[in-house]
Amino acid sequence: MTGSLVIAKREINAYFNSASAYIFMMAFLLCSGILFFFNSGFFVMNQASLRGYFSLMPLVLSVFSPALTMKFWAEEKRQGSYELLLTLPFSDLELVAGKFLASLLVVIYTLVLSLGVPLCVSMFGHFDTGPIFSEYLGAILCASAMLAVGQAVSAASNNQISAFIVSVSILLALSLLPQFAIWIKLPDFFMSAINWLSLSYHFGSFARGVVDTRDVAYFVLVSMACLFLASRFLAARKWS
Amino acid sequence: MIEVSGLVKRYGFFEAVKGVSFKVEPGRVVGLLGPNGAGKTTIMKVLTAYHRASEGTALLNGLDVALDPLGVKRIMGYLPETVPLYLDMTVREQLGFAAMAHGIKTRHKISDAMERVIQACSLSGFEDVRINRLSKGYRQRTGLAQALIHDPEILILDEPTSGLDPNQILEIRSLIRSLAEKKTVILSTHILQEVEAMCSEVLILNEGSIAAQGSAAKIAESLQGGEKLDFVIYTDSQFSSGKWMDAEAGLGLYMAESHQVSENSRRFVVKTEIGKGDELAIKVFDWAAANGFKLLEIKREQLSMEEIFVRLTGEGIKK
Numbered sequence: 036m037t038g039s040l041v042i043a044k045r046e047i048n049a050y051f052n053s054a055s056a057y058i059f060m061m062a063f064l065l066c067s068g069i070l071f072f073f074n075s076g077f078f079v080m081n082q083a084s085l086r087g088y089f090s091l092m093p094l095v096l097s098v099f100s101p102a103l104t105m106k107f108w109a110e111e112k113r114q115g116s117y118e119l120l121l122t123l124p125f126s127d128l129e130l131v132a133g134k135f136l137a138s139l140l141v142v143i144y145t146l147v148l149s150l151g152v153p154l155c156v157s158m159f160g161h162f163d164t165g166p167i168f169s170e171y172l173g174a175i176l177c178a179s180a181m182l183a184v185g186q187a188v189s190a191a192s193n194n195q196i197s198a199f200i201v202s203v204s205i206l207l208a209l210s211l212l213p214q215f216a217i218w219i220k221l222p223d224f225f226m227s228a229i230n231w232l233s234l235s236y237h238f239g240s241f242a243r244g245v246v247d248t249r250d251v252a253y254f255v256l257v258s259m260a261c262l263f264l265a266s267r268f269l270a271a272r273k274w275s
Numbered sequence: 276m277i278e279v280s281g282l283v284k285r286y287g288f289f290e291a292v293k294g295v296s297f298k299v300e301p302g303r304v305v306g307l308l309g310p311n312g313a314g315k316t317t318i319m320k321v322l323t324a325y326h327r328a329s330e331g332t333a334l335l336n337g338l339d340v341a342l343d344p345l346g347v348k349r350i351m352g353y354l355p356e357t358v359p360l361y362l363d364m365t366v367r368e369q370l371g372f373a374a375m376a377h378g379i380k381t382r383h384k385i386s387d388a389m390e391r392v393i394q395a396c397s398l399s400g401f402e403d404v405r406i407n408r409l410s411k412g413y414r415q416r417t418g419l420a421q422a423l424i425h426d427p428e429i430l431i432l433d434e435p436t437s438g439l440d441p442n443q444i445l446e447i448r449s450l451i452r453s454l455a456e457k458k459t460v461i462l463s464t465h466i467l468q469e470v471e472a473m474c475s476e477v478l479i480l481n482e483g484s485i486a487a488q489g490s491a492a493k494i495a496e497s498l499q500g501g502e503k504l505d506f507v508i509y510t511d512s513q514f515s516s517g518k519w520m521d522a523e524a525g526l527g528l529y530m531a532e533s534h535q536v537s538e539n540s541r542r543f544v545v546k547t548e549i550g551k552g553d554e555l556a557i558k559v560f561d562w563a564a565a566n567g568f569k570l571l572e573i574k575r576e577q578l579s580m581e582e583i584f585v586r587l588t589g590e591g592i593k594k
Contacts, residue, residue: 115360
């Protein structure tokens with residue numbers, strides 16, 4: 036996996052050499068912070084809790100994580116470096132894993148910066164710090180699945196904008212599925228199937244402070260499946 | 276060594292390469308020549324494991340491109356037609372990335388490899404310039420330096436001198452010639468002089484098949500003798516078109532061009548399309564003597580690469 040580290044290093048440099056990583060971090064922190072403090076009734080509830088902050092996480096990540104992945108393959112194809120990467124001694128999986136690792140590190144870095152939010156909340160009263168660990172772990176796992184979905188879409192796409200729009204649509208659909216299911220009152224069997232598919236459903240237990248191995252397995256499985264799919268898209272182009 | 280056998284590449288229903296076979300020995304520079312769409316780039320993409328062949332095999336130093344693509348990528352350096360560089364990187368960063376990609380690990384070894392290619396490709400002074408600020412020629416050099424960073428045994432270069440100025444072209448040509456002493460080099464080009472200047476062998480492709488293979492001189496020879504014969508005769512009498520026709524029939528050759536040097540001159544310049552070596556030259560001499568002409572000049576010339584190319588790829592005027 037040394038190849039993945041080489042790719043990850045290049046990608047991280049590319050993120051921070053351009054404004055894209057800074058814009059992502061700023062927009063993510065501002066957006067999630069504003070929504071939490073001013074839109075989800077934090078001050079009205081008069082409760083020092085981060086549950087509201089993390090309940091927004093699947094939606095915020097659905098919109099922001101494709102911003103990190105949309106350029107992955109579409110941009111490589113546009114500037115011709117795609118041919119370079121595929122003719123250097125990297126396996127398809129190494130390439131995909133390297134880019135994934137870079138995007139995940141940017142998200143983790145952003146989440147570390149978001150620790151300012153719990154610090155702010157702690158000024159308003161005491162809250163249980165235990166769930167913070169599970170909430171942040173859940174956020175990282177959820178972001179990992181979303182970044183993997185975004186990369187698979189980018190690998191299948193030739194254009195950054197279309198990769199972004201398709202990724203956001205898929206991720207929003209996966210996040211909002213349970214709500215749709217409640218509105219249209221589906222039978223229980225379908226409800227549980229839809230819940231199982233939903234990213235926000237699996238994230239829910241982390242937001243409540245519970246680390247359930249089934250949810251961990253779900254996010255890991257989705258991440259691996261999508262990364263494998265992305266590598267297959269790269270391989271398929273060799274036959275085109 | 277590169278060994279290609281029965282290589283076929285289809286894009287949907289379109290067959291871009293139709294059963295091509297060839298071999299490139301170490302220490303040789305082979306030029307792929309052909310009109311647009313002849314299959315040159317496709318062959319290179321298959322050799323570099325960027326595309327999979329539909330049929331046939333390609334071996335690089337005995338490694339099968341389809342079965343061991345990673346092994347193949349480790350021993351070859353590739354410069355595609357569109358130079359693949361990251362515009363947000365400096366030359367040094369780009370070369371460092373390529374070095375690490377090829378498994379060059381320690382900082383010391385990476386720095387040595389970089390110095391070697393920077394010198395070889397005359398990139399000194401540009402190491403810390405961001406690639407988006409480089410001219411096309413310097414980007415081409417950076418691409419070539421990147422292909423050479425791991426000192427590969429096989430070099431695959433798709434139009435290596437495109438976009439370079441005449442001085443840079445000469446430098447790159449001499450660099451490729453010097454590299455060829457130890458490596459196997461295959462390059463494609465549209466510039467016919469380049470083949471003559473750099474390649475020990477030529478592979479002329481047309482519509483996905485090999486139209487001719489071998490050294491430029493050998494290919495020329497195989498083309499019905501492969502020589503042009505130009506001669507100048509001096510005549511006392513007026514020369515009629517009937518006499519030309521007789522001459523054409525008698526000599527068994529096509530007079531590509533014949534003209535009087537000037538209005539009152541008795542000198543006639545004759546250019547034949549294809550000659551047949553000594554035998555034809557003797558025939559011309561005898562014909563001139565039999566008709567009372569004085570043969571002032573006779574010049575035998577080998578077909579140029581352009582002429583061979585036009586003949587084999589069916590372009591230009593077909594006689």
